Structures are given as C-alpha cells and as structure tokens.
Amino acid sequence: MIDWTTSGYDALDEAAALARAHLAGLDDGRVGPSADAAALRARLGGALGDDGLPAARVVRELGAAAADGLMRSSGGRFFGWVIGGTLPAAVAADWLTSAWDQNAAAVACSPASAVVEEIVGGWLLDLLGLPGTAAFGLVTGCQAAHTTALAAARHRLLADRQYDVERCGLSGAPAIRLVTSESRHESLTRSVRLLGLGTGCVELVPATGDGRIDVAALRRTLAGSRQPTIVVLQAGDLNTGAFDSFADAIPAAREAGAWVHVDGAFGLWAAASRRFRHLLAGAEQADSWATDGHKWLNLPFDSGFVFVRDPAAHSAALSQPTSYAIPVDGVRNQMDWNPEWSRRARGFPAYAALRQLGRRGVEDLVDRCCDNAAALVDRLGGLPGVEVVARPVINQGLVRFLDPGGDHDRRTDAVVEQIQRDGSVWFGASTWRARRVMRVSVCSWRTTDSDVDAAVAAVVAAMDEAS
Numbered sequence: 001m002i003d004w005t006t007s008g009y010d011a012l013d014e015a016a017a018l019a020r021a022h023l024a025g026l027d028d029g030r031v032g033p034s035a036d037a038a039a040l041r042a043r044l045g046g047a048l049g050d051d052g053l054p055a056a057r058v059v060r061e062l063g064a065a066a067a068d069g070l071m072r073s074s075g076g077r078f079f080g081w082v083i084g085g086t087l088p089a090a091v092a093a094d095w096l097t098s099a100w101d102q103n104a105a106a107v108a109c110s111p112a113s114a115v116v117e118e119i120v121g122g123w124l125l126d127l128l129g130l131p132g133t134a135a136f137g138l139v140t141g142c143q144a145a146h147t148t149a150l151a152a153a154r155h156r157l158l159a160d161r162q163y164d165v166e167r168c169g170l171s172g173a174p175a176i177r178l179v180t181s182e183s184r185h186e187s188l189t190r191s192v193r194l195l196g197l198g199t200g201c202v203e204l205v206p207a208t209g210d211g212r213i214d215v216a217a218l219r220r221t222l223a224g225s226r227q228p229t230i231v232v233l234q235a236g237d238l239n240t241g242a243f244d245s246f247a248d249a250i251p252a253a254r255e256a257g258a259w260v261h262v263d264g265a266f267g268l269w270a271a272a273s274r275r276f277r278h279l280l281a282g283a284e285q286a287d288s289w290a291t292d293g294h295k296w297l298n299l300p301f302d303s304g305f306v307f308v309r310d311p312a313a314h315s316a317a318l319s320q321p322t323s324y325a326i327p328v329d330g331v332r333n334q335m336d337w338n339p340e341w342s343r344r345a346r347g348f349p350a351y352a353a354l355r356q357l358g359r360r361g362v363e364d365l366v367d368r369c370c371d372n373a374a375a376l377v378d379r380l381g382g383l384p385g386v387e388v389v390a391r392p393v394i395n396q397g398l399v400r401f402l403d404p405g406g407d408h409d410r411r412t413d414a415v416v417e418q419i420q421r422d423g424s425v426w427f428g429a430s431t432w433r434a435r436r437v438m439r440v441s442v443c444s445w446r447t448t449d450s451d452v453d454a455a456v457a458a459v460v461a462a463m464d465e466a467s
C-alpha cells in the first residue's frame with residue numbers, strides 16, 4: 001500500500017545521517033569512485049516496481065547503492081578540474097531550500113527568496129568590485145551566466161543599429177562577431193550556438209605563452225571593423241589561472257564599439273582578496289561578467305551569477321511579461337533576469353555561505369586555496385622527474401612527469417592513472433599546448449597543509465609504481 005501520510009518525512013533523518021557520514025569521511029579513504037557503471041546499473045536498475053516503498057528505505061538503499069560510485073570531490077584531497085567544496089551553512093541552507101520548495105520565479109510566489117536574491121546580488125557586486133548599479137541574475141552556472149550576458153549583448157548591439165532582435169530574430173540581423181582568446185572556455189561556444197550566433201561568428205585571437213590574450217593581436221582583429229562585436233575576456237584560465245590584461249584590452253574593445261564580457265567562472269573571486277585583486281585591474285570596466293558559486297564560493301551545485309552593467313539591456317533580453325507575475329513592494333521578479341521560468345530558490349545557499357564566511361572569510365578562502373595550490377606545485381616541482389608546466393597564478397597549476405626514454409606524455413598519463421588507482425587523493429590529466437599534463441586545482445575550503453602533504457606523498461608513491 002502506498003503511504004499517503006506525512007510519516008515518510010522520517011526519510012530526512014535517514015538523509016541527515018547519510019550526509020553526515022559522507023561529509024565526515026571525505027578526507028580519509030578513497031577519493032575517486034570504485035564502482036563501475038555496470039555495478040551501479042546492476043545495483044540501482046532493474047524494472048521499476050509496481051508497488052512503492054517506504055521513503056526512508058528508498059533513501060537508505062540509495063545511499064548504500066550509490067556510495068562507491070560517488071566522487072568525493074567536496075573533500076580536501078580532490079584536485080581535479082575546477083570543482084569546489086561545500087560550506088556547512090550552504091549545504092544546510094540547500095536542504096532547507098528543498099524542504100521549503102519555493103518557486104523563485106516571482107516575488108509573489110516567495111517574497112523571502114526574492115528579497116534574499118536581491119541582497120545576495122548587492123553583496124556580490126560589492127565583494128567582486130563591480131558597478132553597484134549593475135543588474136544580476138542567479139543562474140545554474142557559468143554556462144547559463146554566459147548565455148544570459150550574451151543575450152543582453154546581442155540586444156544592445158542590435159538595438160543600437162535599430163534592429164529589434166527580440167521581435168525579428170536573427171535572420172535579417174546584422175551579423176555579430178565574437179572575438180575571444182584561443183584559450184577561452186568552451187562553454188562560450190555553446191552559448192554562441194544556443195543564441196543563434198553560430199560558432200562561425202567566433203574569431204580567435206592568439207594567447208601569449210602564459211595564457212593571456214595577446215592585446216596587440218586583439219587590436220589588429222578589431223581594427224577598422226564596424227561589425228557589431230562582442231569581446232570575451234577571461235579572468236582565470238582553466239589550466240593556468242591566467243588573467244587577461246583588462247586595463248589594456250577593455251579600452252581597445254571600447255574604441256571598436258564592442259560589448260565586453262568577462263568569463264570569471266572562478267577567477268572573479270580574486271577580487272575578494274587584497275593579495276590577488278590586482279589581477280582584475282580594469283575588469284570592472286566591462287559590460288558583463290559571469291562567475292560560479294559552485295566553484296570557488298564552495299556552494300553546492302547548481303549556482304552561477306551573471307552581472308550586466310546595463311540593466312535595460314539585461315531586462316530587454318530576458319524579461320517576459322505575464323499577467324500573473326506582478327512585482328510586489330518594488331521587489332524584482334527573478335524570472336525577468338534569468339533564462340528560466342519556475343526555478344530553485346538558489347539564493348538561500350548563497351546567502352548562507354556569504355554570511356558564514358563574511359568578507360574576511362571569502363578573502364581567506366581565496367588566499368588559502370592559492371597558497372595550497374602554490375605549495376603543491378612547488379613541492380611537486382622539486383621532485384626529480386617532475387616538471388612544472390605552469391606555476392599557479394591563483395589556484396590552478398600544471399605539472400608533467402618526465403620519462404627517461406623521452407615519452408613524457410605517456411609517463412604523465414601513467415602516473416596520473418596510478419594516482420587514481422591508489423585513490424587516496426585525486427588528480428586529473430589534460431592536454432595543454434599539445435603536451436599531456438597533470439592539473440593541480442585547489443578549490444575547497446577543506447584542503448589543509450596535511451592534505452598537501454598527503455598529495456605529495458601519493459604522487460611520490462605513484463611515480464615509483466607507475467611503469
């Protein structure tokens with residue numbers, strides 16, 4: 001019999017116990033998953049039963065079946081991709097967000113979520129050193145932030161040429177081009193596809209050896225064109241953490257009448273640190289900025305932020321009047337600033353994280369991740385047989401492993417595979433400038449000195465064991 005009473009909420013106690021156990025165990029034991037897809041399918045799959053099950057049992061069984069198929073990326077010994085940890089207040093507020101089940105589309109549906117998003121947006125503009133009058137949206141991630149910002153750019157560039165893209169679409173519109181660095185993040189490419197600009201509109205400018213856009217080449221690309229143009233610059237390269245020279249590149253783009261967007265998925269958080277904010281000098285002159293909450297701010301997924309200097313362009317591109325989303329008490333309807341309709345009240349975990357940290361805490365989080373990344377890369381670089389490919393500018397660096405026979409790519413893959421097999425820490429491999437490398441990414445508040453020690457020891461052991 002299906003239980004239609006509310007007693008099933010005892011599943012929350014089950015979830016709390018499983019979550020506490022997961023979080024407590026993050027820093028010992030395996031970091032990487034040990035179950036393969038076949039084992040997970042066998043355990044979790046099969047035909048959906050005709051009869052339901054008690055909620056608490058469902059949660060308990062899910063916890064048991066999924067556990068060894070999880071990546072323990074929230075812990076201090078995970079150094080792959082750019083994946084942040086989760087702050088305690090943020091995880092707890094995220095649970096409440098689910099329990100409260102608010103539709104954060106419009107203020108009428110949930111005044112608390114609308115007001116909290118306004119507060120978070122204001123705090124972030126201040127913390128990130130952006131213009132206080134800019135508009136903002138709380139979106140699912142940096143990908144959605146790009147799409148939102150570039151929709152605002154498309155509106156502004158075409159409206160300035162007396163073309164109403166919201167009404168007429170792109171066929172018949174002046175062609176927009178997007179100029180960016182060869183080391184851009186590929187999420188940009190998908191935004192360009194979704195917005196109907198097409199990947200053919202992208203013109204790549206070479207990057208210098210350290211991964212920053214070559215400003216002289218950017219100037220040459222922009223010179224003499226009257227085409228509507230978006231320039232995308234980067235704050236924090238995925239591989240090296242490099243920052244484009246905003247103070248030179250933005251005035252050059254402005255001269256050409258371009259809209260400037262900044263991909264600061266994690267790098268924009270450098271603004272919170274007195275030691276690192278110089279890297280962003282001039283970035284506040286851009287037209288739009290995208291960043292993530294689920295990376296360096298250590299929020300749970302899904303959380304991104306978009307900021308647009310010109311609120312009219314942002315609103316023209318995104319807002320969709322309806323009869324039932326009536327603004328109340330001057331509070332904005334979030335759906336006018338986001339690409340979604342019904343949506344999660346993702347302002348609550350962001351609010352909780354910012355209050356748990358305070359301004360000093362955000363600064364500390366940035367600084368400690370950068371210090372740990374530098375320590376890791378320097379210590380690995382001091383080992384015989386390891387070469388530093390990119391010393392971290394902020395919290396990302398690259399090393400590779402040298403093969404006595406000269407096949408450094410093969411050796412690098414072999415060592416990374418051995419580290420993953422051993423499992424006590426987790427690093428990933430990548431290709432950078434046609435060389436295989438191991439990425440070193442520190443993005444969790446939980447990484448400590450002893451995690452750095454453990455990581456160095458794991459690499460030393462893997463170098464011994466790998467063939």
Ligand SMILES: *Cc1c(COP(=O)(O)O)cnc(C)c1O
Nearest residue numbers: 082141142143185187263265292
């Ligand atoms: C992660 C990342 C993105 C994409 O962000 P999502 O939150 O995964 O959508 C974009 N740009 C850079 C530089 C990134 O590191």
